[in-house]
Amino acid sequence: MPKRVKTPVTATAKPPSGPYREDLAYIHDEGFGEFAANAAPWLIDLLRSHGLVDGLVIDLGCGSGIWARELSVCGYGVLGYDISAAMVELARRRVPRGEFQAKPFLTARLRPCVAVTAIGEVFNYLFDKRNTPERLEALFERIHTALRPGGLFVFDVALPGRVPGGCCRTYTEASSWACLYEAKEDSQNQTLTRRITTFRKSGQLYRRDSEIHRLRLYDRTELTAQLRNAGFRVRTVRDYGKTKFPPGYAGFVAQKR
Template identity: 50%
Template structure:
């Protein structure tokens, strides 16, 4: 299953990159405080490359990975000096690096149907092996509290586009589903597309225990610097000793 096809990738890039933009100053500060002032950052689920572009501006090299061909096409335009790969973050081989980031609940999506605690544990081990000693892994994830009490419908529009989202989930099964309908103006008409995104929800504390088992020293974050996470999102900072 592929997600973020052409129109949703475009709409995400023009209308929904606030999270990446607001997170950037705090994330850069975390890297600096952890003495990762330069070198290679691997960005898992890089999307359209807005965070990647900030890293490049701050002097890092970046290798971005995303399963969406459309997102990577946008990322190549937004951050032309980075390297990108189309593929699943749960399967790609990681290069030797100084930091690994993943912003915007990328570790929750089930576009790769392997997504599970076991697959994340394998990913954490690969990240640990790829990082140099002193390197850091920073990410945010959606927790079960991300599920609304009753199903929600949201509507957002911008110049030449509109998006409708129906959100529902099951707390005991720890999943969230977003049914997304997009309209994008092409010439004098609008193209309608649909995508369904399923997210497997994880508790940050469970992932922190898994990271510790891999050798990391991990702790929970309530934001990236002064940028506080919205309800149901938690951050994790894991350092390789």
């Protein structure tokens, strides 16, 4: 009888999962960081003009820490949360004095703070199945509780009409990566689906990855009402200074009374 050969038990490598994985996080940081970078001076002026010149700022969906870095340089403490571990790793490298946690914003621990920010459609993303309009409204209340009187809650969201014509395709390329992008808006269900394929140079080859991002589109009037119910004074804005918003987009500046 032939001798049975024992096959060694090997651990099957689990493919990386979740949103904004390593390559898209890198590409977002390198190729699409200007939204946060250009918004930062306006946001800093906004905080200062409300007398918030230091103290803790909590940044929800902090991404790779572009805005967090400006906060840190300007003397604020920063606590950032992001659902993407790859983004959090980039943020930790960029802002050594900041604190960053790979966690969904709904379960973020909100310490007493002078401001809370969420820059770049953070609340629209449906990566976290618990992210419902009801939970978001409850988060507004928790943020209100965490803020000191006069503290600011600043964020922006995608609204219906975010993709004029309902569908768009673009590509962006750089020396070490390329990114193919398709967005489709479902106006009936008020959702937006983005398909993103990335190619990133790795040695002589290019690694391919793809992600699908689903977003819920919010109603400006409803969000304003929810913020007011939570106890905020609210105004909406069309830009963060040099960062002009595209169609179907709104910024909110909410102040705790």
